[in-house]
Amino acid sequence: MHGRRLKISHETRVVYQGPAISSHNELRMTPLTLPAQTTLDSRIAISPTAQTWSYWDYWGTQVTTFDLMEPHESLSVVATSLVETSPPAPLPAEPDWGTIRARLENGRLAEFGLPTPLTTVTDETVEAARAAADGLGPHEAALAVAGLVRDRVDYISGSTGVHTGAQEAWEQGAGVCQDITHLTVALLRRIGLPSRYVSGYLHPDPDPAPHEKVAGQSHAWVEYWAGGWVGYDPTNRTRAGESHVIVGKGREYGDVVPHKGVYHGAPSGSPQVEVEFTRVA
Structure with missing residues (x-):
């Protein structure tokens, strides 16, 4: 590779x-x-x-x-x-939902299945995610929920602060990568997928020229567990890959x-x- x-x-x-x-x-x-x-x-x-x-x-x-x-x-x-x-590795073979549920209940994955202050959403919001994921396997469900979030929340720089919660971003329909990630993490957890918040950097050019300095920014995206951890960038609707640089992982922004x-x-x-x-x- x-x-x-x-x-x-x-x-x-x-x-x-x-x-x-x-x-x-x-x-x-x-x-x-x-x-x-x-x-x-x-x-x-x-x-x-x-x-x-x-x-x-x-x-x-x-x-x-x-x-x-x-x-x-x-x-x-x-x-x-x-x-x-x-580049991203091939998707891991996905377990069934029952296997994921058992892993969530018995092991460290449990930490990534619970809400935190910035990843708390209402039951009504969760119902929208469950409807989007209904009948799908874990990988497809993760994409469906991430797509639901991105369709709902426009990326608008400066529209929120570091203490904005997932539900607030859902309600106002605007946020930055941190909000889109918090909301995706929140909903993935509520549909039964262990998920964590990833903090790092994203090169803004998908095919950058060598030796050219480019202004970038800190970035946030999701990893969900379905037979292995899978990185997905809901803000840009893409798998995390060679443009993404990981600094830290946790339950939410407050950990990283x-x-x-x-x-x-x-x-x-x-x-x-x-x-x-x-x-x-």
Whole structure:
């Protein structure tokens, strides 16, 4: 299988209205190494300079932490990575619904079958998903539910915030990839498919020219379990493939926030985030 080699630069800059006395930060910006993805290089530069520590969290995401104990008026974090990606593998042979139900009830998949604060929907919304999936096998049902969500929710940048829940996105019919993913995850769980939220990056060009820098963005998509985990991008109605770079997986966005922390000092403005891709091979 032919893949791609992608260089990614993810810069976050925060400017405070006055000195921040101290700050404590967690970053989830290091792409994972997985069967279909290999992280060849990854580094994080912080200004003001700070010592970092790394660990793997419960969900298997690499976390980089750092503290700034001196006053500072701005904070810059630049995460750069070089990642090889592969096309999606063939779909796994799907089990029947009874087998999936048994796996959900007896094992760690149970964590991916329950609602969370951002993946809670009403019974009425669930009925629409059940109607769309009625009579279908797991793979076809997943596509039908993802299609239902995308038909209902228009992608409109800036239409929601990071705390918007799945039901709110359904009702207003607009959202970003995070909302479309939360809603898809919510409904897949309710029809009986274990599902998780995937956080990472998406190269915006399906066939990028080598060595050309392209502005991109953080992205979110779904993995559902039907005999194996299958990545699907409901926002773009496509399987997750060589344009997708995985950083973290969890139950919802709250498990994989790219940058979070606390600080003591003056208010801050909204973080300015820039993501840049370069296909190097």
